[in-house]
Amino acid sequence: MNAFLRGLLPVRREERGTVLLLYGLLTVMVLADWVGKVGTNAVFVKRVGVTYLPVMYIVTPIVMLAASTVIFGLVDRIRRRDLFIWYIAIVAALSVATQAAMSFGNADYWWAYVFAHVVKETIYLIFWVYAGNLFDSEQSKRIFPLFAGALLVGKIGGGALAGALQPLVHSESFMGAQAAGFGVCLVIVLLWRHRLPEGEGRLAGERERPSGLGARVRGSVDGYRAVASDRLLRPFGIGIFLWYFLMQIANYLYSAGLDSATTAPSLLGAEDAYALLYASVYTSGSLIALFVQTFLTGGLIRRLGVSVVLFAFPLWYVLTFGAGWIALTLVAAVLLQAGERIVVPALHLPATQVVYSQIAAELRPRARAFFSGGVNAIGNIAAAGVLIAGVIGADPRRVLLFGTVCSAGFVVNTAFVRRALGRRIAENLSSADPELRRNAAQMLEGEGRAVPTDQLHVVLRDASADIEAGVRLALTRRGALAVAAEANAE
Secondary structure, eight states, X not given: OHHHHHHHSOOOGGGHHHHHHHHHHHHHHHHHHHHHHHHHHHHHHHHTOGGXXXXXXXXXXXXXXXXXXXXXXXXXXXXXXXXXXXHHHHHHHHHHHHHHHHHTTOOOHHHHHHHHXXXXXXXXXXXHHHHHTTSOHHHHHHHHXXXXXXXXXXXXXXXXXXXXXXXXXXXXXXHHHHHHHXXXXXXXXXXXXXXXXXXXXXXXXXXXXXXXXXXXXXXXXXXXXXXXXXXXXXXXXXXXXXXXXXXXXXXXXXXXXHHHHOOOSSHHHHHHHHHHHHHHHHHHHHHHHHHHIIIIIHHHHHXXXXXXXXXXXXXXHHHXXXXXXXXXXXXXXXXXXXXXXXXXXXXXXXXXXXXXXXXXXXXXXXXXXXXXXXXXXXXXXXXXXXXXXXXXXXXXXXHHXXXXXXXXXXXXXXXXXXXXHHHHHHHHHTOSOHHHHHHHHHHHHHHGXXXXXXHHHHHHHTOOHXXXXXXXXXXXXXXXXXXXXXHHHO
């Protein structure tokens, strides 16, 4: 029984304070944003029109690009903890302002929609930038699935709260709940700030920081260049582009299906019906995802390795886009959306975050900001172009066929990611950086089959004591230990 409980809550005694505090903060932030997002989606679809969603898929990423650029510039200039706290304070203030505008008749439904969706994306970006440098590879494999569970608990709680609020207030007042939630988080981080590590990168404070606008721009460009030139991050970034590109197309198909399924005599009634159906479907999906994350994800990552778990999402899209192309129904649209609601939070996101442990610490937060902000936005804008050309042109089957083909490409690219990750682990096993060497050794147990055998032979020849046992174990599992021993003897 104790082993079972440790598997459900894989946190050591010395980690509990920080992990549980971060878990609670992430849960409340996601819950609050979820209520605001449900309300603004319902109001926008019913008052502005579902056909305008692809336009928002262009506007929202542009705003997201601007926000991620600011974060990208700040990530090495201020303490990660301070960035986290300031983010919570700014979102709380803007949520109050947005709700006030909607309540006093000066509502801009376009802005409310953009704001809610940018908050959704930046929560993940800010949180992973902060938490990503607090834990090594071994801790990440244990703890990051737990944080993925916090996302799901927040979404489930947000869906339940949206349903509970519906009889009391209409959807256009849901932004007030978002403001209250972020206000609670702000109070928590200010009261328990001493329990949160500063989260500074290990080289921060040791290097000269750029001053002046020109120097900062050059620093940002150099950071983007460093990310784009990394041999692991190139296929990884293409995978993230396809992730958001296909997910946005699935989002539109799902919203269009809900719009046609929710009608009522009055506008407010239609908005409320849309919000309730939206929340109920998402909550159901999140409950399934929470079950998967709690009982399966950690074991799958440890036994199969992240490079195998990463295939779950693209394979899901191959099947569901293909099914939608054959017959586009509400059920097919819901299954498409289940990729984002179930597969991503339960499997894809925690596996993706572990990959970053094989990137040098000084590049890691910039890579997260670049992919979660810039590549995310580019994928959404590209999806909007496809939707405007296909769905708005009354030909969704063509878009679904295109999505099926792109999903197959997503599977192929994931194979390239797996190969690049295996090679990077081998390189890091011989790295002069002790953190990278330790992270690679910790990854080797689950990713042994992704690392080329010939590279393991090379590593074993000059292996240090801290990694030799892991390399020998990986070679033993593929029946190559005798060959490795001969090579080592030479």
